[in-house]
Every structure is written in structure tokens, then in C-alpha cells.
Amino acid sequence: MRRKDKEITDPSHIEKILERAQVCRLAMVDGSRPYIVPLSFGHAGDCLYFHSALQGRKIDILRSNPEVCFEFDLVDALIENDKPCNWSVKYQSVIGFGRVEFLEDPDVKRDAFRIIMAHYSGQEFAFSDEQLRSVAMFKVRMAEISAKQSGF
Secondary structure, eight states: OOOOGGGGGOOHHHHHHHHHOOEEEEEEEEEEEEEEEEEOOOEEEEEEEEEEESSSSHHHHHHOOOOEEEEEEEEEEEEOSSSSGGOOOHHHHHHEEEEEEEESSHHHHHHHHHHHHHHHHHHOOOOOOHHHHSSEEEEEEEEEEEEEEEEO
């Protein structure tokens, strides 16, 4: 990271960013073109969990190339200035890389769904086998991760 003064290295600080984030942007490579989508997510340990429709562009790309980059950010405030080049944003962000693994076992998918729902609601939910069959579930093990902040 070029600006070491903005780097976040404390794992508990990074964990707090992931807990507060509402959206994960997942980037993948479609042939020679980048493709990025905002997704709901859950996380536990070093894994991110996602659900999706069973078919579509994202699923096709991930099945052909499971290598991904992910990004989370928390924007706290716009910092205005009299000089236009001195405007800034108070933020924290996490960027990393990993590999998609599709989840097929119903019990594993059920656990992943619970992790996702707990992230947003803090509640426990039950999921039927039919619900689990109707969605694709996948995880990304966070193999490489960096975080930074500005304005703090």
C-alpha cells in the first residue's frame, strides 16, 4: 500500500468494517473484460458467503473463472474545502482476493444462508429444502486482504 499512514492492519478493526458493511462488490473476469456486481453477503472467519439465482451471467463467469476480487466501504462524510482539489471523503475500505467455491450440500447451504441473514438481521431463520434448491450459494475464502481509511 502506497500510503502506509492510511493502512489498517488491526484484524479487529477490519472485522468491524465487515460487520458494518451493507454491500460487497464482487469483481470477476469475463474473458478479457472485468465485471463487478454489488451483493448482499455474510461473513464468518475468513469466508464470505453469497446467494444468487441459479443461472445468469455472474454464475456463468464464476463457474468458468472462480478467481475474484472483493471490496467493502463505509463512507462517513464528504469533506468540503474552498479549493476543489482539496475535497475528500472520510471512509474506511477493505479490498481482497479469493476463490469462489459453490456450496451444494443442503446443510452447508443452510448454514451459509443463516450467516447471511444474521449479518443483516441478527436473527435466526429456518430454510426449507425447496428454498435451498432454488438458489445458488457460494463462498469466497479471503486469501489476501488489505484495508485503509482516510479522514480518521
